[in-house]
Amino acid sequence: HLCPLLMSTKQVPCMNGGAGETSYANNSTLQKKVILKVKPILEESVKRLLFSTTSKSNLKMADLGCSSGPNALMVIYNIMKIINNTKLNLNHEAPTVEIYLNDLYGNDFNSIIKLLPEFYQSIQGEIGDKVGSCFINVTPGNFYGRLFPNNYIEFFHSSYSLHWLSQVPEELIKGEKPLNKGNTYLTITSPPMVYKAYFDQFQRDFKLFLKSRSEELTPGGNMVLTFIGREKHHEIRSPWAVIGMVLKDMVLEGLVGEAKLDSFNLPIYGPTVDEVRQVIKEEGSFTIQTLKTIQMGWDADLQRDVDNSILNSKMRGEFIAKSIRAVFEPLLSAEFGKDIMDELFSRFSKKVSQLMELETLEYTNIVMSLTYSNHQIS
Secondary structure, eight states, X not given: OOOOBOSTTOBOXXXXXXXXXXXXXXXXXXXXXXXXXXXXXXXXXXXXXXHHOTTOSEEEEEEETOOSSTHHHHHHHHHHHHHHHHHHHTTOOOOEEEEEEEOOTTSOHHHHHTTHHHHHHHHHHHHOTTOOOEEEEEOOSOSSSOOSOTTOEEEEEEESOTTBOSSOOGGXXXXXXXXXXXXXXXOTTSOHHHHHHHHHHHHHHHHHHHHHHXXXXXXXXXXXXXXXXXXXXXXXXXXXXXXXXXXHHHHHTTSSOHHHHHTOOOSBOXXXXXXXXXXXHXXXXXXXXXXXXXXXXXXXXXGGTSOGGGOOHHHHHHHHHHHHHHHHHXXXXXXXXXXXXXXXXXXXXXXXXXXXXXXXXXXEEEEEEEEEOGGGOO
């Protein structure tokens, strides 16, 4: 999860840090499950890289938008296991791996660093003496721009970050009248110009991301990217649209100022697969190896882990509210104040519980594996 940025130079705090009840570290089951679902594509991509770099004794990799908590290290653990198993099967010595964890400057990197001793121990215990050396570094910075020297990284990974835009689309806030009045995101009632503003911003950001990575990757380098998208004809139903519904109710009750809601838009965009394919082709630096969608319930498909008889819509609503609060609270409290956060997410939980009685609430996750096609770059 990349930490969100607001317009202008004002940086908003990242996900809820630390290890408390509302922390991202304790409320990121959804992100963990998505990482596990993407593992076969990750394995395929890392193996492709290994077969094209057989003579290399040193590999550099980066996880972009790593956030805080154990999920960042789970990705590294999976990559290390794939590398060591593949090299073992080929009877090759495992390479030294340098891994760079990236997120914005306000990210709680300390919580990841504290987990490293246990991480190194578990890798040694699981893989044994033949494990290659693994050096983990922290690289703070905005991935909508350069992070590394030219031709430096062999593999990039990013999960649940690229749906965050670098800023709220300017068109939504520069006019006298709010274009997306009463909403915090795209909804079925948003006018076409709001859709266009969001897509244009996504297009600019994603092209810049791809261009930056193409300059940093070595020839034949690979990327696996996962982020929240949407189905082509699906109604725009998302947790962030529900946040808007709750805030609208609170405006009607005088708990939130109407002008404040009207001027607030979330810097998020869930593209369709066709939009993603279009931007990749237009930018021109990458060959698409895999591009698909994976569905996942807003509640991380909890019913598969818990006895269904004890799991009701109220519990699922509370679970979703906690996971959304861990991600959005810093952004929302910066805009609307900390005092209303408990009330906002209590209402959000109830609203989601009601909605799930009426429909299936799912994320459409877009997953892609890309190879840097250096011959296309002049």
